[in-house]
Amino acid sequence: MNHLLRRQGWVAGLFALLIALFIITKLIQPGYGSGDFGSLARAVLPYAFAVAAQTVVVIAGGIDLSVAAMMALTSVTAASMMNGASEEYALFVVPFVLAMGFVLGAVNGILIVVTRVPDIVVTLATLFVLQGAALLVLDAPGGAVAEWLKGLISGTVPIPGLPDAIDAWLPKALLVLIICLCIIWIPLRRSKLGLSIYAIGSSELAAFRSGVPVARTRIIAYALSGLFAAFGGLALTMSTGIGAPIPGPYLLASVAAVVLGGVALGGGKGGLLGPIVAVFVLRLVRTDLTLLAIDPNVTAIIEGAIMVAVVMFGAFITMRSRQS
Amino acid sequence: MTTNPLPQSPLLDATGVAKNYGAVAALRNASLSVLPGEVHALMGANGAGKSTLVKILTGAIRADAGRILIRGEARDVRSPAAARRAGLLPVYQEPSLIPDLDVLSNLRLTGTPVEPFRAWVRELGIPDLDIRDTARDIPLAVLRVLDLARALAVEPDVLLLDEMTAALPANLAEKVLEVVRRQGDSGRAVIFISHRFVEISALCDRATVLRDGETVGVVDIVPGVEEKIVELMLGARIVKTHVAARTASQNAATSASRPRLGVRNLRVGTKLNDVSFDLADGEVAGVVALEGQGQDELFAALAGSIRPSGGTIEVDGQPVKFSHPIDAIRAGLAYVPGDRAEALAMQRSVRENIALPFSAALRNWGPIHMRQERTKVISAIERLQIDTRAQGEVQRLSGGNQQKVTIARWIAADARTILCFDPTRGIDVGTKQEIYKLLRELAGHGKSVLFYTSELEEVQRVCDRVIVIFGGRVVDIFRVEEADEPALMRAAYGLPRGAKADVGILADPTSSSSDSTTPGATP
Amino acid sequence: MSNAATISKPVPIGRRVKRFMADRPLIPLIILLVILVVILQILRPGIVNERWIANTIKFAIPLAILAGCQTMTMLTGGIDLSVGTVATMSAFIMATQVVNQDPAVAFLLAMMPAVLIGLVNGIGVGVFRVHPLIMTLGTSLIGTGCLQVYQRTVIASGAKIPDFLAWLGTGVTYGFPNALLLFVPLAALIVFTLARTGFGRLLYAVGDNERATRLSGVQYWQVITVLYVISSVLAGITGLLYIGLIKAPSLSLAEPLVLPSVAAAVIGGTSIFGGRGGYTGTIIGALILTVLTTLLTILQMPEGARRILFGLIVLFVTAAYLRIVEER
Amino acid sequence: SAEGKYTIGISNTVQGNGWREEMVCAMKAQALASGEVAKLNIAHRNTDAAGQLEDIRNLISAKVNAIVVNPADPAGIKAGLEEATKAGIVVVAVDQAVTEPSAYIISNNQEQYAYLGAKWLFQQMGGKGEVFYMRGAAGASADSDRDKGFKKALAEFPDVKVAQEVFTGWQQDQAKQQMLSFLATGTPINGIWTSGIDNVIVDALVESQAPLVPIVGADNAGFVGQLSSVKDLVGAAVTNPGSIGGAGVTLALQILDGKKPAQQTVLVEPQLWENATEEGKAKLKAAADPSLSPEWPVSISIPDWTTYTKEQIVACKGPGE
Numbered sequence A: 001m002n003h004l005l006r007r008q009g010w011v012a013g014l015f016a017l018l019i020a021l022f023i024i025t026k027l028i029q030p031g032y033g034s035g036d037f038g039s040l041a042r043a044v045l046p047y048a049f050a051v052a053a054q055t056v057v058v059i060a061g062g063i064d065l066s067v068a069a070m071m072a073l074t075s076v077t078a079a080s081m082m083n084g085a086s087e088e089y090a091l092f093v094v095p096f097v098l099a100m101g102f103v104l105g106a107v108n109g110i111l112i113v114v115t116r117v118p119d120i121v122v123t124l125a126t127l128f129v130l131q132g133a134a135l136l137v138l139d140a141p142g143g144a145v146a147e148w149l150k151g152l153i154s155g156t157v158p159i160p161g162l163p164d165a166i167d168a169w170l171p172k173a174l175l176v177l178i179i180c181l182c183i184i185w186i187p188l189r190r191s192k193l194g195l196s197i198y199a200i201g202s203s204e205l206a207a208f209r210s211g212v213p214v215a216r217t218r219i220i221a222y223a224l225s226g227l228f229a230a231f232g233g234l235a236l237t238m239s240t241g242i243g244a245p246i247p248g249p250y251l252l253a254s255v256a257a258v259v260l261g262g263v264a265l266g267g268g269k270g271g272l273l274g275p276i277v278a279v280f281v282l283r284l285v286r287t288d289l290t291l292l293a294i295d296p297n298v299t300a301i302i303e304g305a306i307m308v309a310v311v312m313f314g315a316f317i318t319m320r321s322r323q324s
Numbered sequence B: 001m002t003t004n005p006l007p008q009s010p011l012l013d014a015t016g017v018a019k020n021y022g023a024v025a026a027l028r029n030a031s032l033s034v035l036p037g038e039v040h041a042l043m044g045a046n047g048a049g050k051s052t053l054v055k056i057l058t059g060a061i062r063a064d065a066g067r068i069l070i071r072g073e074a075r076d077v078r079s080p081a082a083a084r085r086a087g088l089l090p091v092y093q094e095p096s097l098i099p100d101l102d103v104l105s106n107l108r109l110t111g112t113p114v115e116p117f118r119a120w121v122r123e124l125g126i127p128d129l130d131i132r133d134t135a136r137d138i139p140l141a142v143l144r145v146l147d148l149a150r151a152l153a154v155e156p157d158v159l160l161l162d163e164m165t166a167a168l169p170a171n172l173a174e175k176v177l178e179v180v181r182r183q184g185d186s187g188r189a190v191i192f193i194s195h196r197f198v199e200i201s202a203l204c205d206r207a208t209v210l211r212d213g214e215t216v217g218v219v220d221i222v223p224g225v226e227e228k229i230v231e232l233m234l235g236a237r238i239v240k241t242h243v244a245a246r247t248a249s250q251n252a253a254t255s256a257s258r259p260r261l262g263v264r265n266l267r268v269g270t271k272l273n274d275v276s277f278d279l280a281d282g283e284v285a286g287v288v289a290l291e292g293q294g295q296d297e298l299f300a301a302l303a304g305s306i307r308p309s310g311g312t313i314e315v316d317g318q319p320v321k322f323s324h325p326i327d328a329i330r331a332g333l334a335y336v337p338g339d340r341a342e343a344l345a346m347q348r349s350v351r352e353n354i355a356l357p358f359s360a361a362l363r364n365w366g367p368i369h370m371r372q373e374r375t376k377v378i379s380a381i382e383r384l385q386i387d388t389r390a391q392g393e394v395q396r397l398s399g400g401n402q403q404k405v406t407i408a409r410w411i412a413a414d415a416r417t418i419l420c421f422d423p424t425r426g427i428d429v430g431t432k433q434e435i436y437k438l439l440r441e442l443a444g445h446g447k448s449v450l451f452y453t454s455e456l457e458e459v460q461r462v463c464d465r466v467i468v469i470f471g472g473r474v475v476d477i478f479r480v481e482e483a484d485e486p487a488l489m490r491a492a493y494g495l496p497r498g499a500k501a502d503v504g505i506l507a508d509p510t511s512s513s514s515d516s517t518t519p520g521a522t523p
Numbered sequence C: 001m002s003n004a005a006t007i008s009k010p011v012p013i014g015r016r017v018k019r020f021m022a023d024r025p026l027i028p029l030i031i032l033l034v035i036l037v038v039i040l041q042i043l044r045p046g047i048v049n050e051r052w053i054a055n056t057i058k059f060a061i062p063l064a065i066l067a068g069c070q071t072m073t074m075l076t077g078g079i080d081l082s083v084g085t086v087a088t089m090s091a092f093i094m095a096t097q098v099v100n101q102d103p104a105v106a107f108l109l110a111m112m113p114a115v116l117i118g119l120v121n122g123i124g125v126g127v128f129r130v131h132p133l134i135m136t137l138g139t140s141l142i143g144t145g146c147l148q149v150y151q152r153t154v155i156a157s158g159a160k161i162p163d164f165l166a167w168l169g170t171g172v173t174y175g176f177p178n179a180l181l182l183f184v185p186l187a188a189l190i191v192f193t194l195a196r197t198g199f200g201r202l203l204y205a206v207g208d209n210e211r212a213t214r215l216s217g218v219q220y221w222q223v224i225t226v227l228y229v230i231s232s233v234l235a236g237i238t239g240l241l242y243i244g245l246i247k248a249p250s251l252s253l254a255e256p257l258v259l260p261s262v263a264a265a266v267i268g269g270t271s272i273f274g275g276r277g278g279y280t281g282t283i284i285g286a287l288i289l290t291v292l293t294t295l296l297t298i299l300q301m302p303e304g305a306r307r308i309l310f311g312l313i314v315l316f317v318t319a320a321y322l323r324i325v326e327e328r
Numbered sequence D: 001s002a003e004g005k006y007t008i009g010i011s012n013t014v015q016g017n018g019w020r021e022e023m024v025c026a027m028k029a030q031a032l033a034s035g036e037v038a039k040l041n042i043a044h045r046n047t048d049a050a051g052q053l054e055d056i057r058n059l060i061s062a063k064v065n066a067i068v069v070n071p072a073d074p075a076g077i078k079a080g081l082e083e084a085t086k087a088g089i090v091v092v093a094v095d096q097a098v099t100e101p102s103a104y105i106i107s108n109n110q111e112q113y114a115y116l117g118a119k120w121l122f123q124q125m126g127g128k129g130e131v132f133y134m135r136g137a138a139g140a141s142a143d144s145d146r147d148k149g150f151k152k153a154l155a156e157f158p159d160v161k162v163a164q165e166v167f168t169g170w171q172q173d174q175a176k177q178q179m180l181s182f183l184a185t186g187t188p189i190n191g192i193w194t195s196g197i198d199n200v201i202v203d204a205l206v207e208s209q210a211p212l213v214p215i216v217g218a219d220n221a222g223f224v225g226q227l228s229s230v231k232d233l234v235g236a237a238v239t240n241p242g243s244i245g246g247a248g249v250t251l252a253l254q255i256l257d258g259k260k261p262a263q264q265t266v267l268v269e270p271q272l273w274e275n276a277t278e279e280g281k282a283k284l285k286a287a288a289d290p291s292l293s294p295e296w297p298v299s300i301s302i303p304d305w306t307t308y309t310k311e312q313i314v315a316c317k318g319p320g321e
């Protein structure tokens, strides 16, 4: 009970921080409006999927260093497949790329299980492999994307019955994010598979002895991570209209957001909501720094300091609550 | 004590089971045959291979050789899940609930029905369990009981209990014994591992004895069979020197003006309310308490692991404040925790584990004097007769030998006062005798020992005085000659001296559980 | 009694070889290194000459020292991702300060951020119990930011590589790279520290079971703080050596070494979960990675295929090594 | 000095590289020197096209008057630039072209950059022999543009062969190790083309006492210095001025003041400074600037386009700092 409260408390704190940041943003830039919120949602999209990908494996007690490379590979694959193809062809490309992410993720898991090499090393190796594969698919940024896919994340959703003023605050990108994550996460969280993922992250031995098929669960966790990363790759292609073979800064960002979101790096604890809120917080901080026109070199210091400070603060709270 | 003479076909029949860990043969030729309706003891000295056998039978590890028949059919139990399907349910020596999941999720994970589980938990003496509690926050003893309840709730054909009672306080242990007994009566089978003969004779029908990974005998449990079992268990190593109950004349009559350790009105949170006692040089003081009466907090506070919220601790008459175990160690107080996983660096060698306190202080971080260290370590190893065949990594030692390492460390460090928290938990008879002897020897050399035990009979063998704690307070202090088991038991339950109360099957084996309902009957 | 029986049994030769290698985990690593060199020699006959060996060692040394930082932190269950930034900082500060300052002063200035970052890492991990991955990542972000701010203040003054560092980094005496003068004592010191000092023992013990060390009187924060400071100082020294080798100060000088340094430690047999490993393996691991890089540079193939091969080989080597060592 | 009237946003996606740092400093210095800029709003970090889109949108939110952008990818940020133009913001891309038609471009001609250097190199080699081709980062758009130029020159010299092609990732240590490994193979080469990671290559040749073959690099201070100081070194520096950033600011200000250029795209053609002729040597001597950080291109200003002084760009201070 106590523990549950503590975890929810962290997410609630993040939400409060997010709201405070929105207020600060509004103070810095009184003109900050729904359109800008839409931009934020679009910026969040690839990060959020990267973070979701990382969250699943971290909860399962692992870590996935190949997230960003996987995004790059799926992104270039999608972009090069759609290059010069018809709009309808994209209907085939999207499931294909998602399946590819799922399968490659599963390969990560299988390698970890079969070779018994620590996950951090296996995914470091697959980071190079996936990066190489991305370069083989496209040796320079390029490709194209179907217009309807681009349209999927730009603009807002007119919901009948709601006044425009509210509609404007519902960017499509946000809805796409929520739908994609919920469709996978909510059933997972309620299933025995979801429990098993938490179980192997919490204590592999105890999980094995409780009859959890540890190897299979681990493989599925990595497969899901690959699936989320593929969503992230698609999101990249959808927002930029191209595929780029060099991975973006999503790996470190995903690890940072996972930890900020209250998921313990040892595994077994936390949820998806916290990390996603953390992504919004981190992106909004970025926005504020730009709005404030802070010296760009100082922003790196500020971002690093925020990360360290928040995590230290979290550690401090846990320490205090443990002592009392 | 009903032995089962009917020539029934065994429910579980394992023969020729072998398991090697590199050069160490954990099991060489073990066999075990369990009939329906019997409670079957599996006995053996530390490291004999009991736990290994249980793990093989339940699919937690794979055997190198051997044949396992379940209800006459050859089964290859590949995983705990497969064992579960075959009707074999273990409760291992270590708790196996997932630490970060709440109890309910743990039940869902194993597909355990919730209501029967709750009924069993109540039956096993825990009335107020919140199944939304995270396993990590639940005390060890309760976790063990939950493990058992979880196994019982699916009504297994064969229940395998590996030192189930070792970490339990007397009240919970009794409940467990009652429940296990009834399992046998209702036609199921239980394999029961314990080093406590009282439990074996109160509960079991037959016993299989292992020695060095081999089954050396199967005996019916009849009164007086203990000697035979000990003989089988120890083989050539047989120890005839039973330490007799101590008498007043043997007590080190130390009435020094200034006690070595003085505890005055010690309080820790809500768990420990008001504890005062003295510990003299050359004295072994026992601590007796039911589970969760504040003894953990008392030891933790004395060891410097937690800070008391009130009261004082005096060492050699000087008040001291501990903010870290190092402070306690500097004051000469060394703590041996009951849970060896808490005390040992499992991947490191026996030598490094024993020598660990040598390097703790900042000024000892420099080069190690290898020869000096080696001498000290070896003498401690010899003193405790640790089986160092697998000394490269402590995790390969058997549980009992691991336990010895935790004590050897402080012998080597020459600590003046040793705080032993249930040091004989899960240790075989031979080793227990050695530890009793050791504690007495230490006292003989002027050291002082504070000794918590969950086995009341040990008190008589080791202690000079017994401090009984109930509800976070010292309720009584006995001299050893007054401290017979019934008296201690009554005090531990918070009953005044001289009161007469029936406290379970161990205290009075003839009147076993007449008034309790059978949880097996609940839907 | 029982072990006599097991030993007298005849053991098949394959098992015996495996057991022999398992007891001496360095041997399979060295064999692997030799195999790589042989492949290289077959692909480009004549490449394996004195000059090539000297070059390989020169590039392996900075990697090996940084991998030493990883080895030590990994023994405690940690990791130090800030080594790249620290090395870059001290290199950059040295090269820019030596223009106007006495070399000794410049050296002190260059080591200052290293000590500072190590201290912050150590306190964060040891006192506040922040996960080392996050802590060192955070400080490396902060360090990079500070370096960029600093960089602007020294654009006008330019940069210079002190002759001594250039001599140490690139010089060769009697066929031996001068960098060995720094590395051999340093490596010996690390090996000795891990095996024969109280501090080394504590690193292993803390990584294995922190609670146990606490009960034995070990103060975790002290060990961790000293460890991360040492790691940072080593990284700073690496930076100085590396700038002598590369001779071009840039703001991302040593960053590319970070992931390989982790890989070298892992290939060398140090457990990323703590409590197990050693430095000699790490040194061979660094050599293996360096030779592998050469091998892949020599091969004519698209960059993508090259990276795929690199990833696969690292994975294969680690897996094979684990197989051999765990076969007991 | 906030007498200026405009706010200019800047977006750059590579941090900690001398060339890009010089570009940003040139932008700041030019903004200051022009006297027309009240505030600069700089988004400067390591990121990809998606991250740059985020930055551009943040700059739109910050209501800047113009955005000067060094694109992470020509096509990848099209949507953001379009939004900016719609919001009435002047968009100028520097260094590389962009596909958004409404944006103005002032760019170094990357293809020409490679072509110029490669052609000179192949001529030096006498039109035949083996060349060591040291590219930039695999998958970067500037690298693939340069590859086009290099291949174009190669096609003109059928007897020149590529002995080995490597990606340096624009990282000095990697490039040096690659060079040393290659030298160790003993493969004879007649020339080296580098994508701007040049001074470490010269070092590698000198240290291993390998024959100094003709070498082409960029106009980085370190390499330009070497071209004058290293004995027997024959080489050429192709200009790739980071000060293009300052030119971008100038262009943006001109447009804001209503002086639109004739075309959307203004190309800054690279120059080649070689040390094989006396004339070239003189140019190199004039350009050399040992006081600069070796990673900084020496061409710290572009005639007609930048008005700041050397002190100003080196100080790297924008308006209001």
Ligand SMILES: Nc1ncnc2c1ncn2[C@@H]1O[C@H](COP(=O)(O)OP(=O)(O)OP(=O)(O)O)[C@@H](O)[C@H]1O
Residues within 6 Å of the ligand: B021, B024, B025, B026, B027, B044, B045, B046, B047, B048, B049, B050, B051, B052, B053, B390, B395, B396, B397, B398, B399, B400, B401, B426, B427, B428
């Ligand atoms: N993982 C392992 N690696 C190496 N040796 C092992 C391992 N597990 C057990 N052993 C060895 O196998 C033998 C039997 O161990 P086991 O735990 O079964 O003993 P036990 O009878 O349960 O003893 P205890 O009463 O102390 O619990 C011991 O000698 C032990 O050292």
Ligand SMILES: Nc1ncnc2c1ncn2[C@@H]1O[C@H](COP(=O)(O)OP(=O)(O)OP(=O)(O)O)[C@@H](O)[C@H]1O
Residues within 6 Å of the ligand: B351, B367, B368, B369, B370, B371, B374, C196
């Ligand atoms: N630093 C040292 N100072 C003094 N004597 C040393 C030192 N190192 C080794 N020795 C000598 O070498 C002997 C063997 O020590 P060593 O540590 O090698 O024991 P070991 O056989 O490896 O023990 P273990 O099984 O614990 O590893 C010691 O008894 C000691 O005499």
Ligand SMILES: [Mg+2]
Residues within 6 Å of the ligand: B050, B051, B052, B093, B162, B399
């Ligand atoms: Mg056991």
Ligand SMILES: [Mg+2]
Residues within 6 Å of the ligand: B047, B051, B398, B399, B400
């Ligand atoms: Mg055991």
